[in-house]
Amino acid sequence: MHVIPIRSSCRIRVTVNGRPVELDVRPEALLLDVLRDRLELKGARRSCDVQVCGACTVLLDGAPVSACTFLAVEADGREVLTVEGLATGDRLDPLQEAFMDHGAVQCGFCTAGMLLTARALLAEEPAPSPARVAEYLRGSLCRCTGYRKIVEAILACARPAGVAR
Amino acid sequence: MLRPFALYQPATVAEASEVLARDGRDASLYAGGTEVLLILKAGLLRVRSLIDVKRVPGLAEIRADDGHLSIGATATHRAVERAPAVHARCPLVAGVARHVANIRVRNVGTVGGNLAFADPHSDLATVFLVFDAVVRLASRAGERELPLGDFVRGAYETARAEDELLTAVRLAPWPAGAAGAYVKFGVHERPTLGVAVALMRDGAAIAGARVAVGCVGPRPQRAGAAEERLRGWALADLERHADEVAALAAGEVEPVTDLHGSSEYKRDMTRVFVRRTLLVAAARAAGRDTHARHPHTIIV
Numbered sequence: 001m002h003v004i005p006i007r008s009s010c011r012i013r014v015t016v017n018g019r020p021v022e023l024d025v026r027p028e029a030l031l032l033d034v035l036r037d038r039l040e041l042k043g044a045r046r047s048c049d050v051q052v053c054g055a056c057t058v059l060l061d062g063a064p065v066s067a068c069t070f071l072a073v074e075a076d077g078r079e080v081l082t083v084e085g086l087a088t089g090d091r092l093d094p095l096q097e098a099f100m101d102h103g104a105v106q107c108g109f110c111t112a113g114m115l116l117t118a119r120a121l122l123a124e125e126p127a128p129s130p131a132r133v134a135e136y137l138r139g140s141l142c143r144c145t146g147y148r149k150i151v152e153a154i155l156a157c158a159r160p161a162g163v164a165r
Numbered sequence: 166m167l168r169p170f171a172l173y174q175p176a177t178v179a180e181a182s183e184v185l186a187r188d189g190r191d192a193s194l195y196a197g198g199t200e201v202l203l204i205l206k207a208g209l210l211r212v213r214s215l216i217d218v219k220r221v222p223g224l225a226e227i228r229a230d231d232g233h234l235s236i237g238a239t240a241t242h243r244a245v246e247r248a249p250a251v252h253a254r255c256p257l258v259a260g261v262a263r264h265v266a267n268i269r270v271r272n273v274g275t276v277g278g279n280l281a282f283a284d285p286h287s288d289l290a291t292v293f294l295v296f297d298a299v300v301r302l303a304s305r306a307g308e309r310e311l312p313l314g315d316f317v318r319g320a321y322e323t324a325r326a327e328d329e330l331l332t333a334v335r336l337a338p339w340p341a342g343a344a345g346a347y348v349k350f351g352v353h354e355r356p357t358l359g360v361a362v363a364l365m366r367d368g369a370a371i372a373g374a375r376v377a378v379g380c381v382g383p384r385p386q387r388a389g390a391a392e393e394r395l396r397g398w399a400l401a402d403l404e405r406h407a408d409e410v411a412a413l414a415a416g417e418v419e420p421v422t423d424l425h426g427s428s429e430y431k432r433d434m435t436r437v438f439v440r441r442t443l444l445v446a447a448a449r450a451a452g453r454d455t456h457a458r459h460p461h462t463i464i465v
Binding site for chain 2: 002026027064073
C-alpha cells in the first residue's frame with residue numbers, strides 16, 4: 001500500500017500548460033493553491049470554495065475540475081491546463097477572441113473558468129446547441145453578463161452542425 | 166485550507182478496511198472528494214488518515230451482471246453517463262447522471278461516494294430506489310449486501326460499519342415495456358426535491374409501479390401506498406387518478422424543514438411533483454414523448 005505520511009511531502013510530476021513540472025507537495029495541498037502560490041498561475045481563482053461557481057476551473061487531461069476541491073497529489077502524471085495555457089505565444093485562442101468580440105467579459109472573475117469549460121465542451125461536442133451550451137455551463141456562475149454573451153461567444157466558435165472542418 | 170493528514174492508497178479492500186479498523190473515527194474514505202474535501206475544508210470533519218480507494222482494482226467497473234447492472238463504487242458520474250451497459254440496462258440512470266450537480270463534480274465525484282455520504286439533497290439514491298438497488302459492503306471479514314433503503318438510515322447516516330467500504334451498487338433493470346421518469350426541482354445548487362417513477366406494464370394495464378421521493382426528508386423513500394394504488398389501473402386512466410396517487414405519496418413522505426423550505430411546503434411540492442412525474446412516465450409508457458416544462462425543473 002502506498003502511503004504519504006502526515007506532514008511529509010511527495011514528489012509529483014505534472015504537465016502544466018504543456019510544460020513538465022516537478023514539485024514536492026503535502027497530501028493535503030489543494031491543486032488551486034499549488035497553481036497559484038507555487039507556480040504563480042493566478043488565472044484560476046478561489047471564490048465559492050465548494051465546487052458551485054466554477055471560478056477555479058482547470059482542465060485535467062482535458063476534463064474540467066474544481067481546483068479548489070482537488071488534491072494536488074492526484075494531478076501526478078497528468079496534464080493540467082489553466083487559462084494561461086490557452087494562448088499560443090501572442091496569439092489568443094479563438095475562444096478568447098470570441099469572448100472579447102461578443103462582450104462576454106465584464107469584471108473577468110469568471111472568465112478563466114468559462115473559457116476552459118467551453119474549451120472542454122467544444123472538444124467533446126464541436127457543434128453543441130445553445131441549450132447544450134447552457135446545460136454544460138451549469139455550475140459556472142457569472143454575475144455580470146447574464147450569460148447570453150458568453151453563450152453567443154461559445155457558439156461563434158462551434159462548428160456549424162453537419163459541416164466538417 | 167486543509168489540516169494535515171496522511172494519504173493511504175490501498176491496493177485491496179482488505180488493506181483499506183485495515184486502516185479503517187485501526188484509525189476508526191480518525192480516518193475517512195476518499196474517492197472523488199467532492200463531498201469529503203468540502204467538510205474537511207469547513208472543519209466539520211477532522212481526520213488524520215484519508216484512504217483513497219481509487220487504486221483498488223475493479224472498484225470503478227460498470228458491468229451487466231447476471232441480469233443486473235453493477236456499478237462500482239469509484240465509477241464517476243461521467244462514467245455512468247457514458248457507459249454502454251447503463252444505457253442498455255438502465256437508461257434513466259444514465260440520464261440522471263448527466264444532470265448531477267455540474268460538469269466538474271461529475272468528472273470526479275463517484276457513485277459510491279455519493280451513496281455513502283448520504284447527503285439528503287442528492288439524486289442517485291432516489292432514482293436507484295426504483296431499480297430496487299442493493300449495495301455491496303466489504304471489509305476484512307468479508308462481504309454483505311443490503312437493500313439501499315436499509316443502507317441509508319438518515320441524513321449523512323448509513324448502515325456502513327466503521328471498517329467497511331461500499332464496493333458497488335446493483336440495480337435490477339425494469340422488465341421490457343416498462344417506462345419511467347425522474348424529475349427534480351430546485352433553485353439551489355442541490356435539488357430541493359426529486360421524484361422517480363417506474364411503471365411496469367401488462368398490456369394496457371399497470372402491472373406494478375415504483376415511486377420514490379428524495380431530498381424532502383432525511384432520506385429518500387419509496388411511497389408504498391401510492392405504488393399499491395396504481396396497480397391494476399389502465400394506463401390511459403392514470404391521468405384521472407394521478408391527483409389521488411400524488412396525495413397518497415405526499416402523505417407518506419417524512420419532510421423536514423431546512424434551507425430549502427418548510428416541511429409543509431415540501432409535502433405539498435411532493436404532491437405536485439409526484440403527479441407531474443407520473444404523467445411523464447405515463448406518456449412514455451404510451452409511446453408519447455412529453456414536452457412538459459416547469460420552472461427550475463429538470464425532467465430526465
